[in-house]
Amino acid sequence: MAVPDLGDLSSFMRVADAGGFRAAAQRHGISASSLSDAVQRLEQAVGVRLFNRTTRSVVPTEAGQRLLDRVRPALAEITVAYEGVTQDGEPGGTLKLDVPGVVARHILPPIAAAFLTAHPRIQLEISVTDGLVDVMAAGCVAGIRYGEHIAADMMAVPIGPRxxxxxxxxxxxxxxxxxxxxxxxxxxxxxxxxxxxxxxxxxxxxxxxxxxxxxxxxxxxxxxxxxxxxxxxxxxxxxxxxxxxxxxxxxxxxxxxxxxxxxxxxxxDGPRIYFPRSHRRDPALAAFLRFIKAP
The missing domain is CATH 3.40.190.290 (D-Maltodextrin-Binding Protein; domain 2)
Structure with a gap:
């Protein structure tokens, strides 16, 4: 089996997180055709189909999800290593969160503003949803919810009032x-x-x-x-x-x-930021967690 290209793996992860080629292209400022070509090359390299494609959605196959779960932390490690020798280690990237209305209105504003000041290379994308959200399916790195709405297999850290x-x-x-x-x-x-x-x-x-x-x-x-x-x-x-x-x-x-x-x-109990274990090494998320834990 041919060794897959890291760029193709990154494109694969971007499409999976965004839930489609067009959405990923708009989010990252690249063409949908280049993402499609990258995924096709990756599927040829691994020898299996990685996405189930319909006119309405693009969802990882079982094999694609297994690859995504392994690739995400590995790419995060590569990003961390790269940032360790550039920009004085200052993390970058996009942190996409989904939060409920009360958190968006009364808890997150001062935290988000101070975090953006402290980390000028990180972008924040914050959607507001009062219902339950599958953060993986929504393409989010993490979500914020109250304890009774957080799945047991998620990692969770308090944020805001206890x-x-x-x-x-x-x-x-x-x-x-x-x-x-x-x-x-x-x-x-x-x-x-x-x-x-x-x-x-x-x-x-x-x-x-x-x-x-x-x-x-x-x-x-x-x-x-x-x-x-x-x-x-x-x-x-x-x-x-x-x-x-x-x-x-x-x-x-x-x-x-x-x-x-x-x-x-x-x-x-107050709200907590929660995320899959595989996301814990995401540079932007790791920086945010360090920020909210700081005295």
Missing amino acids: RQRYVGVASPAYLAAHGTPHHPAELATHVGIGHLFPSGRVSDWEFERNGERIKVKPQGRLTTGSSDIQIAAAVAGHGILFAFEEFVAPHIQRGELTVLLSNWPQEF
């Missing part, structure tokens, strides 16, 4: 008209503003204290995945809302919303 919480809020006008609940069980008789996930599932309100567990399904006229619409409705008096404290804090400070059931705290 603890966060949801708070229940309602407008003074709503509470004047409907009364103030003092126990979670009373929420069943109130109007709730529901949170709709991209999967179509509506989030329940869950509480636990001193061994007592209570789950309430919000009942109301509004269910949405938009925090902006939820908060506007709550401020207008259309029901009780449970949301990230960061989202509603300004409205609480202005007196537009009142905190409810503060003696039933809904605290949870």
Whole structure:
């Protein structure tokens, strides 16, 4: 079997990460035909088909995925070695992340800005998705999610606050008209503003204290995945809302919303950046992990 060209291996990885030849060409500023030629040469060299191609997608075959899993860390090692003798070892490349809305709005902005200043040769691509994402299929190097949404086979590192919480809020006008609940069980008789996930599932309100567990399904006229619409409705008096404290804090400070059931705290671990083990030597990701771990 002929020894494959490193450039062809790199092109193969770029197409796999982008999910297609055209997307990879646009991302890296090269022609789709050159990428196609590189993959064809690589398939001839290894003697097997590496991609299943349709009009809508380009997905690695089983053999292609095995090769990708082996090639990715090897190419990362080569990049690290190269950068060790150029630019004083300053890492480069593109770090593509997928993050949920609360992280994009309240946690990542100062981190991303400071990281770009500290590493001028690294580019950041950050997509915002509130649903679950297969980071490999999306062509991302890593993602940021909360613990319950991270697969057990992923590596994960905390980023941002170590603890966060949801708070229940309602407008003074709503509470004047409907009364103030003092126990979670009373929420069943109130109007709730529901949170709709991209999967179509509506989030329940869950509480636990001193061994007592209570789950309430919000009942109301509004269910949405938009925090902006939820908060506007709550401020207008259309029901009780449970949301990230960061989202509603300004409205609480202005007196537009009142905190409810503060003696039933809904605290949870903060977000973590997660990635496949094979990505851990990616130079841009490694630099980002060092940055967020630094004191």
